[in-house]
Amino acid sequence: VEQRQLNQWFLRITQYAEALLNDLDQLSGWPERVRTMQANWIGRSEGAQIRFQLSSGSGTIITVFTTRPDTLAGASYVVLAPDHPMVENLTTEDRRESIQAFQAEVARLSALERTSDDGPKRGVFTGATALNPLNGKHLPIWIADYVLADYGTGAVMGVPAHDQRDRRFAQRYGLPVQQVIDAEGAVAAIADGEAWTESGVLIHSGEFDGLNSIDAKERITRHGSQQGWAEAKVTYRLRDWLISRQRYWGCPIPIIHCPSCGAVPVPRDDLPVELPRGIDLSGKGGSPLGRQEAWVNVPCPSCGEPAKRETDTMDTFMCSSWYFLRFADPHNKERPFSREAVNRWLPVEQYVGGIEHAILHLLYSRFFTKALRDRGLIDVGEPFDRLLTQGMVQGTTYRNPSTGKYVAPADVADPEAPTDPNSGEPLEVLFEKMSKSKYNGVDPAAVIDRYGADTARMFILFKAPPEKDLEWDDADVEGQFRFLQRIWRLVESANTKIETLEPEERSEPLSESDATVRRAIHLAIKAVSEDLEDEIQLNTAIAELMKLTNAITSVGVTEMTTPVLKEALSTLLRLLAPFAPHLAEELWHQLGGTSSVHHAGWPELDPSALVQDSVDLVIQIKGKVRGTIQVPADADKEQLEALALASDVAAKWLEGQPPRRVIVVPGKLVNLVP
Template identity: 50%
Template sequence: MDNQYNPKDVEAKWQHIWQEEQPFSASVDSTKEKYYLLEMFPYPSGRIHMGHVRNYAIGDVVARFKRMQGFNVLHPMGWDAFGMPAENAAIEHGIHPAKWTYENIASMRHQLKKIGLSYDWKREFATCDADYYRWEQLVFLKMFEKGLAYKKGSSVNWCEDCQTVLANEQVEDGCCWRCHNQVQSKELDQWFFKITNYADELLDWTDKLSGWPERVLAMQRNWIGKSYGCEIDFQVAGDDEKIKVFTTRPDTLAGVTFMSLAPEHPMVEKLVTAEQSQAVQDFMTTVERQDKADRTSGDLEKIGIFTGSYCLNPFNGEKIPVFLANFVLMGYGTGAVMAVPAHDQRDFEFAKKYDLPIRVVIQPKDVDLVADQLTEAYSDPGFLVNSDQFDGTDNESAKEQIAAFLDNLGVGRKTVNYRLRDWGVSRQRYWGTPIPIIYCDDCGAVPVPEEDLPVVLPTDVELTGEGGSPLARHQQFLQVSCPKCGKTARRESDTFDTFVESSWYFARYTCPDYTDGPLDKKAANYWLPVDQYIGGIEHAVMHLLYARFYTKILRDLGLMDVDEPFTNLLTQGMVCKETQRCPEHGWLYPEQVIDGKCELCQQLVEQGRTEKMSKSKKNVIDPNQLIDQYGADTARLFSLFAAPPEKDLEWNEQGVEGCYRFLNRVWRAVADNKELITDAKVGADISGEAADLRRKTHQTIKKVSEDIDGSFHFNTAIAAVMELVNAIYAFKSAKESPGVLREALEAVVCLLNPFVPHICEELWHAMGHEEGVELSGWPTWDEAALVTEEISLVVQVNGKVRGKISVATAAERQAIEAEALADENVQRFIGAKEVCKIIVVPGRLVNIVVK
């Protein structure tokens, strides 16, 4: 064994062995308890970043730990490979998206293997593989057959210049990310998944997912947004048309003084009068430039325009103006809001801006609110006023009473509303899964026959960036015979939202080579649900909600018997670093700063805030350089030791150096004692310093086991091992008790293996073991070894602390009394005084009572 730790050689050796022997391959084994560990799979951008290192290292610790505990562990890896970046690369660099994607996958696979992650690489796939998305297309056809997939008109972000639909993230300050022209709303036919059919089940299960962070569950509950209230009809003045609103506050109906509609509301065209036409058109143009998410923000300025029309308040027949308002969206409720400015802050601000009436209809107890003196809306409980026969009723009771009143009039009804809307899955892009539908003039929308799947994405497309879907211009792909009547028809040119692929990949990992359907039910039922899922909280109401919905779809299609995809969820923190900025050259990479100065102009660099590592701020550390300099084990150890997994990790160069020095100490501890501990055994009679080290060893095993298992306190687990290594270096009785030293060193190697597997495998074999450290099993602690041989007792004289003694744990009372009386400091306070009584409190203190 080399006395010098060389991480490059050690890591290359073990990565080669793992590649050849495939020790992390998993298979169904009903005799063993399974454990499915999964991190959210990456987009193949071509290069890993420190966020990848941290995320995957966290997962690898758990996978290796569970494997050592004897679980049958499934720990797969694959690629979320469809999406816009590949198309952008094709346009910018003239490289086909498929070539760009698969080259990036090869590069990232190589980088991930250099980290030493214990993946079952035989299960690897990319979502752009036809063998993967063919089954996604089949599931879609089953959903279409059951009415769970449908097409309808929908308002989308449209760029006229590019002739394409844009996702919300492609709209920047109201402009197209590519051409920078203004984006407008446009009605287009889009495909949807009926996620709303599962709203109640998705909501109910948030109370059963005890292994999920409450923050994520709260975000999903809010996104689903189930609320109880009334649907109320407001008659348009002088017309038979009715505006439907949903409200959770029917108790405030008498306080409605105007109506607010979403600019996208289908009734807008009918409601706008000739006099208001131009003003409304100008307003609509302004709102089209506003991001939909911003429009619901409390910080956005609330603007509106009078349509010229009125509607009637069904409670009192009052004629009220109908406005369009930027803060009302069609995606929420009915797209119409009854405005009660005295009791809703948004309505209050809007009414003040446009000088609209404010009427108080809820009064708090012992306070008299006056409308024109209000500085903000009153939204707390109270009693009804200005509400005719309901005056004096507390507002909670009034909700039920007014709902019944409206029902009797035939203008309202109690109902349940959801914020959740059906999932729009159409994308006018090339690099995605083709939607398997054929359009026939005679037969309408016809599903592609199952035997014709997959509908393969053609590779001979021209990506010009000029707008529109390339598939819509690809005649060989587009033109096809109708499966029903045989006449000339055309294929759907839209592709799926990439969230569809990521909504079931975890299930396909259980049977990636299965060819008789999307899932092998036996394998899926064995492995699923995922026992531990790891990923960012930014996916709380997109990927994580869609995955839950899709799991229920697969269940209801009879493909598996699983209700939820993930039993436990860990949302890891970000990797952060301080930013550095040159007054002349802007943000700088760390390597561009030398002695606090910009290497380009020698000006002093401004130290900025610590922020999430990002290329835009250039505060990034290249993990490949880190691994080349220190080794993968050091990179892993720092990312796991510097902060708990759920917290943000702040980059610290000294911390990296410290982790590297620690691994060198571990290496030397084994190398320096290798000959001494060979074949050494723990003896029967252990005492003194040897007993102390053995106790420390078993205390550490217990501490690390408890810190890893379920709680993921990796930083404190590593700190405990560091303390044990310190105790090993301080051990002076190695020659007399080599077995105790060997036990301690073996514990260090076993306990560190999930964190730093390369060095641990090397050291384990250096100590004479033939099988791998992971096959040796997780160490267990001996309760007897935890017992302290000596205890410290406080000694009091007449109730005041005068000394401290150490006695054997099993010492008898007489021996304890004698030791206390013999203490030099205690003797000073007793002197010639007569000892009346000695009180011994076992395990705590001795109190000597003197005259």
């Protein structure tokens, strides 16, 4: 693969770098991990641009950006990207052949290969030198594979004592290492071949000796600014968005290239530009659209002379970066969306997507929203209020660690002690992303055929929090199947007592059984509502349904009055409906429900049902739990202490001796210290 210079289309996302970074602070409903990934991708760096003049006196200047101007005195060489435009003129004749050979070699490497921390850092000396503006030293100018022409200025200063990448390069080519930052451990690290990359106090830096790194950065930059060779600078790792793609599938770029007029936009009346149909996609090289002469050759919209359409298509992220705006106004035939509709519906209250979209789709969507706002087309500045990044479903794999090969589960004789069927070697048992090559896929249809769709849903939702990876385990599928069967049996047992789900008036005061169940009902309403609305913890919501089912079963259908039993089962099925919709609907009608359970309305919380007359109080002796007693819910500290001292637990463990100290935590525990 050889990289070549192409004329391509970009969107200037870098113009929004500062806003994209700063507005991350507004996204409190996003996972911290995603916000950190975007911040790192945008990559704001504060430092200085420093100008190095060539030693030849030609007046040519090489500009570098550094976040460490405090290390300028330690620079021992300057490095340019192999394709930097200055390389041609800098290179001396005796170095030209080796420079050109190296450039050709690097052109075959990707940016990732060139900048990887693992690979060796290689380069070639150009034969030219530059002056260090701080101390006047002559620095050799190299080209190296790890410097990219489109990143920063395409040039860096090499400070091997204080940058690990520079150190490896200097060691490879015997370049000098000059320590200019002193701190405890720095001398030893540099002597051991490592770079000291932390802050410290300046040495070997002339008038700046003795300054700490923070002050020295500011002082050296100001000094250089006064002398004309430096200026404070903020840069970003973020690059402009390349949207050109040399392929058929994609949205055509609505530009016509005219020899006289240049790039001319397709007239609005001719939009959208549609892809030609029935073309041959078997050819190689360049865009397949470029070979469609009938489609490519058109008159210039400006002058009418023969012209050609743009044959690149857009990056597919161009479409996915604003589709949610169309959802707000899907039937608009005049425009993609109206300002009024978008202002009504956006920002999206809850967005769900994988973590893999953190620095592409999600960042581009934020950019699109801000750009459209600045064009006056919408008023919102952020597209998504809350974000949930769901994990992946993982399956069991059997892997031979010595060969790295995977073994199909069908070939494993004993899953408890798996061995390779060919070699007999023990196999590693792992949970990994499902893949055909790893033989760990699960067919959803088979699971649904055996257990039903509701069981499959319940297992997936209960097994792990939504943002975590889910480890598929058939035994846990069975567990959810049994839970749904329990609910089925519970409703069946109540059928003889309930003919309709119409609420009935309760008789007061409630019996102990009714009060216990009502409290469980409203604890479940409170917890499930919070899990769905606030935390999106679907697994703990299902756990609350299990608690409610246990509470109803423990008291027993026959021990409850009909009004409370109706309330219990009506609530259980309405809370269950989002998770197991089919079962909830069936059981709802079995109990006399007329309309759908999904139209029945969410249960309303009754705070009075949560009030308890008594609570369990833990009794600790010397910090260890020794028992519990029932106490009035409104008992104060003095009453709790008296009740604890009078309890059988205290009598048993204190053996009649008064405690030296009593610690009371109202409503929770009393700790008696003998």
